[in-house]
Amino acid sequence: MTDQIKHHLTDALLMAYSAGTLPEAFSLAVATHISMCDECRARLGAFDTMGGALMDECKGAELAADSLEATMARIKAGNPARITDAPARGKSKGMLPAPLRDYVGGDIDAVKWKNVGMGVKQAILPTARDASARLLYIPAGAAVPDHGHAGTELTLVLQGAFRDEMDHFGPGDIEVANEDLDHTPVADIGEDCICLAATDAPLKFKGLIPRIAQPFLRI
Amino acid sequence: MTNGREKENEDWVACIARIRDAQDQAAFAELFHHFAPRVKAFLMRSGADASMAEECTQDVMATLWQKAHLFDPSRASAATWIFTIARNRKIDAIRKQKRPEPEDLPWGPESEPDQADILALQQESEHLGKAISALPDKQRILIEQAYFGDLSHSEIAEQTGLPLGTIKSRIRLALDRLRHAMK
Structure with a gap:
């Protein structure tokens, strides 16, 4: 998988994921890409190291007078910290990488698809509302209507491939689109295409019908 | 220390x-x-x-x-x-x-x-810390803001009055410098 990937995360996305400032839906796309891509995993390691170094360099804030004692008291009380851990899990056996399985509640067969017309299906994933994430199922050879973006859209290929005005995207590739890009992604003929798409703004469709359909599709 | x-x-x-x-x-x-x-x-x-x-x-x-x-x-x-x-x-x-x-x-x-492996990793981290403190102030502050300030690039643009493109290129410059320092 990892050697075929040609389209990677940008520095800005990796830095924001490392800093913990991305909307949850974008973090999901980043974590899923990294699960498939050793190069971006290594780059993320460098950004985490930079975060640690920046924290180490900065001027500290004044602590409460009893801060250390209070912390020792917490430790002695054995209060389990409520900090979320990376759940222990092995390499994924199913088709979906582990972070996506957590949101789907299972592998690809557990996805609750909804038809959105012309054979295209989608499933919206439960994330915080500052951005949305959905799985898209595009039949081989079919197109997603021509659309522009009000914000940023990340599209990660999980299966199959698509082509748009920019380039060709295969498994593991991620396209980072912003307001400058109007595109019509078309799935390759060979295989149905499954993507994870995350966006921080509603998509703008150009045709009349898609525009009417938009409120129902929630995309 | x-x-x-x-x-x-x-x-x-x-x-x-x-x-x-x-x-x-x-x-x-x-x-x-x-x-x-x-x-x-x-x-x-x-x-x-x-x-x-x-x-x-x-x-x-x-x-x-x-x-x-x-x-x-x-x-x-x-x-x-x-x-x-x-x-x-x-x-x-x-x-x-x-x-x-x-x-x-x-x-x-x-x-x-x-x-x-431990020694190599720890030394590399130190090296990066030094490279960060050696960055020109403007670049270091931008990287710090991106990490700590919870600011998007456009919010940094609003705060500093710098155009978005300048902010993005300064961050890119800072990252390039750090990569170079790490070689």
Whole structure:
């Protein structure tokens, strides 16, 4: 998988994921890409190291007078910290990488698809509302209507491939689109295409019908 | 600190080992005095008020004690590890969101990390710290804001009055410089 990937995360996305400032839906796309891509995993390691170094360099804030004692008291009380851990899990056996399985509640067969017309299906994933994430199922050879973006859209290929005005995207590739890009992604003929798409703004469709359909599709 | 950064990083690794192996409170106090104020500053710059930042800092430092056995010095410096704990606490408590984490790599059977790997990783982290402090002020401040200020590039543009393109290219320049320094 990892050697075929040609389209990677940008520095800005990796830095924001490392800093913990991305909307949850974008973090999901980043974590899923990294699960498939050793190069971006290594780059993320460098950004985490930079975060640690920046924290180490900065001027500290004044602590409460009893801060250390209070912390020792917490430790002695054995209060389990409520900090979320990376759940222990092995390499994924199913088709979906582990972070996506957590949101789907299972592998690809557990996805609750909804038809959105012309054979295209989608499933919206439960994330915080500052951005949305959905799985898209595009039949081989079919197109997603021509659309522009009000914000940023990340599209990660999980299966199959698509082509748009920019380039060709295969498994593991991620396209980072912003307001400058109007595109019509078309799935390759060979295989149905499954993507994870995350966006921080509603998509703008150009045709009349898609525009009417938009409120129902929630995309 | 008069012993310089070279010694520091490996000292912190030793402190965490003493907590892990002997529940050593003196080692914990040393780490606490260095890192807790920095964790609190990071949380406050990310939008927490002083009392919430204090609460979360105590959580983060208690987590360090409880999870000392999970620290792998061949994969992270103490500062990096503590930063990731603080960042996750921030997302959880301040932003009230979940953080999707990448799938673990199959690392193979757990073995004691190799001393040479630990040394190399710790030295690399120190090297990066030095490279960051050597950045021109403008670039360092932008990178700091991106990390700590919870500001998007366009919010930085509003605050500084700089055009978005300038901010993006300064950040890119800073990253290029750091990559060059790490070669």
